[in-house]
Amino acid sequence: MDEGVFQAYEDEIQALEEEIRLLTEEYEDMRQESAFFSDEEILKSIKLFQREAQEKTKGHESPSDLKAQLESLEADLSFLTEFTGFHFTSHSKKTVEKTQNRTVQKHRLSGRCHSLPFQLEFQLLEMQNNEKVSAVVSDLSIIMESREDSNVSKFVSRTEEHADLLTFFRSFSTYAEWHEHRRHTFHHFKAKYPDIVTLPEGLLGDFIILRNPKVSGFELMIVWKIHLDEEGTTTPVLDLLPKVPEQVLEQRMRSVESIPGSFRSALRLLGIEAAIENLIKVLGSEK
Secondary structure, three states: OOHHHHHHHHHHHHHHHHHHHHHHHHHHHHOOOOOOOOHHHHHHHHHHHHHHHHHHOOOOOOHHHHHHHHHHHHHHHHHHHHHHOEEEEEEEEEEEEEOOOEEEEEEEEEEEEOOEEEEEEEEEEEEEEOOEEEEEEEEEEEEEHHHHOHHHHHHHHHHHHHOOHHHHHHHHHHHHHHHHHHHHHHHHHHHHOOOOEEOOOOOOOOEEEEEOOOOOOOEEEEEEEEEEOOOOOEEEEEEEEEEOOHHHHHHOHHHHHOHHHHHHHHHHHHOHHHHHHHHHHHHHHOO
């Protein structure tokens, strides 16, 4: 995703967060120090906030104005959720220290980005100096199902070490978006070519197998890995592994050996979907 687009939406998120914070500051002071939110509790909190806001703004903003403002904020949040793929399912916070100019809170956050779940735990130190408020994240802990991948594990470890929440959200969004793109692509070709395409590990696997029902024992495996490096850069890595019966291999050794290289060239020239589509059509035409 373009860096400039990301920055624009990060600025928009920060502006929305500041506006929400100002609107709910008094209510937040009355909340319990540690609370888990269900959908029902969130709705109750919104209704309570609406009632308090109506009482405090009599003679100022009308209830309809406040309702319109709240609906606008909810619409913006919905758009950002749709745009980034992030959906938060639970959040808790506990204040461990609070003075006039300093507040330390522990946060626990869980959710998913597209189809990938995650959990975060971190400590947030907020310090106020005159009219400026600064925030520092520490003790970051990240739980991801994909951490069994050594590359993902290195990225998570580095992000935890630097307590870099922004890098986590930016990189995880791109990583999860590629996973979703791969899943949709596999589903598309399985639905379009059910006699040729098989998914041994389902839609969440990282490879598909192509078979020509007219050529026994001949199959092509397309391996599609999603690489996430320590810096948070996501790169799709595709390769083709042919499985050919010995009698066919002896007769067509040269053409078989050229298949993986031809597939990689097609990826560079045509893109992932078009390269797979052409490969399936060629395979389906073999007799």
